[in-house]
Amino acid sequence: MSSRLPHRPSTPAPPVPNVRAVPAVTPVGQPSRPVTGALVLDLIRTAGTISRVELASRSGFTAATITNVVRDLIAEGLVHEVGRARSRGGTPRRLLELDRTALYAVGVQLDRCTSAIVVTDFAGRRVAATSLRGVGRGAPGETLRTLADHVEDLLASAAVPRARVLGVGLVTHGPQDRERGVILTPQPTPAWQDFPLTATLADLLGMPVLLENDATAAAVGEQWVGSLDVDTFGVLYMASGIGGGVVVGSEVYRGRTANPVEIGHVPLDPRGPACSCGNAGCTESLAGPSAVVARAGADPGLRDRLRMSGDADDVLADFERVARAAARGDQDARHLLEDSARHLGTAAVTLMNLFDLDTVVLAGPAFATAGPLYVDLAQRAVERGALARLLRPVRVRLSTDVGAAAAVGGALVVLRSPLGRPAARESAGEVLPALV
Amino acid sequence: MSSRLPHRPSTPAPPVPNVRAVPAVTPVGQPSRPVTGALVLDLIRTAGTISRVELASRSGFTAATITNVVRDLIAEGLVHEVGRARSRGGTPRRLLELDRTALYAVGVQLDRCTSAIVVTDFAGRRVAATSLRGVGRGAPGETLRTLADHVEDLLASAAVPRARVLGVGLVTHGPQDRERGVILTPQPTPAWQDFPLTATLADLLGMPVLLENDATAAAVGEQWVGSLDVDTFGVLYMASGIGGGVVVGSEVYRGRTANPVEIGHVPLDPRGPACSCGNAGCTESLAGPSAVVARAGADPGLRDRLRMSGDADDVLADFERVARAAARGDQDARHLLEDSARHLGTAAVTLMNLFDLDTVVLAGPAFATAGPLYVDLAQRAVERGALARLLRPVRVRLSTDVGAAAAVGGALVVLRSPLGRPAARESAGEVLPALV
Structure with missing residues (x-):
């Protein structure tokens, strides 16, 4: 479910203690x-x-x-x-x-190019939301401070009492160690690898922070706010990179270490470009925004016509320029997107055939403008190659909120965690919010 | 987990009633x-x-x-x-x-080219086993009669009282409707699609029959008889076709309709041969025994040197000729297998990156001779491209019993089903075997 490329770390960083531990879930078989x-x-x-x-x-x-x-x-x-x-x-x-106003949760979606923050009430309804530029070149500590400021502003503007906020679901790319609250790859810069994300943000805000994968969170959010009529589906998430998530019978598929569905890094074409993930022609290297923007930038006419910035830390803004040009009828831009969408369609076929799905949702900020084009071509691909088509209709859908589904999912992860039951926090030594 | 290619049926066959219904599993939440x-x-x-x-x-x-x-x-x-x-x-x-001798179970693995039958005691230990030619051109009724005869012979030779046999786990390719006990695709011939497999075999043998996917059964069997030290792993199963299975925390991954992990039909190369699954360059069309044998047959020198039969219903025998030649040092044969093994390695990377695995087992009769070569090249592929390598060792292993793991899994499926608890059969109206 990564949205960026992993590197083999040269020297493993020491484990970082999480200063604000999340209460442990009671083991199955000993319900409390x-x-x-x-x-x-x-x-x-x-x-x-x-x-x-x-x-x-x-x-x-x-x-x-x-x-x-x-x-x-x-x-x-x-x-x-x-x-x-x-x-x-x-x-x-x-x-x-x-009681909707009894408690609240915050979801923060963090990407190199764009971030979204959502505040939900205890019933999971959105009460405030904002979006901002992503982490770009920023150092992690600096970025988290900016995010914390935005969270505080959003809570204040929505008149949400801080004492009633259960915590923050921070969602970003993988692979992650969710227990330690760290990213395991040096993306977007080496400083981010093993940086104590949840511990730092928890200290800044004075509230618990949980880490979750962005594509997984988008799946959770889509199931919550979307109009899905199935409880088993996949998500293809495209921000600055490409990730995936799968929900089976309303349960998130977690795999061995909770880093599954790395659809961005499955090899689709042996003659495709080499990716730092180790594969050639993986989904992200063929279909991702960086690949589209690089090809647009290599076409001098297109580059000048679209006023591409060429800034790698702002690849989603350049991708959006291509998407808007295609929507206006620019054929060169459209061809680039269609090529990307065909590869994403192949990835959707792979996801369906391996996880036995008939529904795949496209989510993430990259689909803001280009969504319908991607849905159209991916739908054609699954109708041609997904085995489930032999048994029932197969569908590719656009998320009902491409930009914020992941942040909403982050807030829901908090509401559904042991944090969502204050008595559990009390027993774990947390301060119970003053309840009316 | 198919091992053969699906076609869109031109006219859907009518549902076939299962004359010998399996007792229903008691729903969760109402334990009996x-x-x-x-x-x-x-x-x-x-x-x-x-x-x-x-x-x-x-x-x-x-x-x-x-x-x-x-x-x-x-x-x-x-x-x-x-x-x-x-x-x-x-x-x-x-x-x-x-009490090991209290009850028994039978596993029957059925493929176009080869079949295996295993009898286990109540403790899951193998007490008898045999293998035979597969279904080939045979009509389903005829094939099932042959299999039933072999099951009877095997039980008699092992002196297993028929009244103590709980039932048969019939394992073959997918997609399947396990409840109805039918295959949903016209493989190996259209007569097989929707043919009442379990009902017919149950009538012939006078005992309950359950249907299971061959690759899934191989995963179950490998976990039982193998030396795996993990409870989460994938299986790449190669008989006349290629299928897959995934076990997570000792539970089989089932997906939406229990037809997941169709790794034989994920697209690996857009320039690869068209497959009737609808995709170009899917794993089976690039790496499967039929592809290897077709390329060997197109090389007149190799074809004559290896005395290839060219019989599509005996493709595994021809594949075995190529494998033995490669093992003897025939470089042409070796190059064909290496090409297949590299593609299978790519499929192993895909499986690992999507299901979050660090272990993949190669199982199925195609690996009888060629297994070590495939393990070697697939291991190299996952060390290069599986993301899990960044966090822990990744391993491709050969099944401890490439030929019979699926049949053993079929017997275990019976032992672990409600059939494995005779009191459950009694309540469902079945005749209880006479127990000492």
Whole structure:
């Protein structure tokens, strides 16, 4: 799910302690009250309103457990009753919903070229959002300080009490060590490799920070805000690089070390350009914004006509110039994008045939303008080469929010983590936000 | 996980009723005694010998539940006590093990060119095995009759009482509808598409038959009989075609319709030969035995030197001729295999980068002689292009039993299914085998 190229590190950096540890998830088989509560909260969040009986049915917990957990959640001000369900003969059931303003979460999507910040309420609804230039040439500490300032500004402008913010989901490229909160490759610069991202941002903001892959977060966000009618699908994420994510039965596919679906670095053409990932002709080297922009820059007519900046740290802005020119009818620009889209279509076929999918969503800021063209050509590719077409319709869709789905996913990762159940934080020694 | 090419069916065949329905698995959240029993049986099978305390710890069930379930299993003659664990201060714990001869299972691996049959005891140990020519040009009914005869012969020669055979795991290429027990593509001939495979074989043998993908079964079999030290790995399966399987945390990756990891049909080279899967240059069309044999046949010197049969229904025999010639030092034959192995190495990189794996196993009858050459070149490919190499060693291994791992997996699928717990069959209306 990387969006940038990995290098073999010359000397491994020492492990960086995470100064603000996230409470551990209780192991399976030893369910505790906080974990049960987190699951119940998420069932209510997903349903909007729901009865206790339905909660018991969907969670598999007994009615007695649900009664006790819900009583605690109401006492903590996280859940309240909102009326009764229409009667079907018996006594109408009282409905529960989350107190939306009880708590909040922040999602920060970080890329070399562009970043997005989203604040959601406890129900997962967006209450504020902003976007800004990416990390570019910035040193990690400096970039995180800028991001922290933007988070503070956004919370203030939305009048969200800081004490009610559960934490931040920081989403960026992989491979990552999510436990340590670090990126494992020297992208965009060597200073970023093994830099304590979550620990630093947590210190700056005074709140817990979780790390997540951007493509995975986009999948989570798309499932939340999008109009998907399936619970199994793939995501092709294109920012300054290309990553992927897969959700199966509403669960994120995690693999062995939680760094799966590196669709940007699967080899599609043995005669393609060498990539620092070690492969020739991988998806990113053939279809990524850098490849499109490099080809546009090599065409003097196109370069001058589109006023390309040629700045590698601003490749998405140049890519957007190509996309807008293609949308205006510039045939040279269109051919470049079509070539990229055909390769991305091949990647979509690979994703479908390996993960047994019939739906792939295109997400990420690179699709802001070029999305429809990519969807069109990738759809043709999967109709030609995805095996699932033999059994049922196959579909490539554009994300309902190409720019912010990943940031929304980052906030949801926080809401669904043990952080989303304050009692769990209390037991882990965290300060419980003052609840009404 | 197909090993053959799919076609779009011109007219969909009508659904075929499965005359011998497999008992349904009890849905999650409503555990019943038989399902609990099946899990406990598999924990004992995996451990060899184990105490009740350890069973409770590994299963998550309470000590009381384990006591009750084990009492039932002992009364049914499936489990017995075999002594006591060495004391660590307290009372030595009594150890349990399966009664190996209580029940048996059969695995049948079916391919166009070669088939293998394995009988295992209740503990999953191989008690008899045979191999035979594959389906070739045979009609499905005729082929299944031949296979049924071989199964009967094998059971008789091993003195396995038929009444103690739980059932047959039939493993072959995909895509499949495992519930209906049919193959969804017209391979090897149109007569096979939608033919009631499991229903017919069940009628012939008078025992339940389950359908499973060959590559998936090879993964299950390899994990059982092999020396893998990881619970997350991929399998590249090569018989007359190429398929794949992935196991994550000891669980088979199933995808949306249980037809995942079609690694034979991911596009690796846009200039490669067209495949009926719809893609150009897919793994199977570049690296599969048919491709190797076709290139050998197009070289008159090699064709005559190797006495190639040129029979498409016997492509694995011709492939084996090329492999043996390469092993004897024939450079032309070696170059053909090396070219195939390099493409398979690219497929291994794709598998690792998408499923986040560090281990890929090569299994299937095509590796009987050529295995070491393929392992060598695929290992080089993953060391160059698999992202996991940046974090830990990446390995390509040869299956410990390239010819029979899939058949062993087929038998294990039966043992681990609800069929493996006779009480579950009883409740589904099946005749319970007479147990001592």
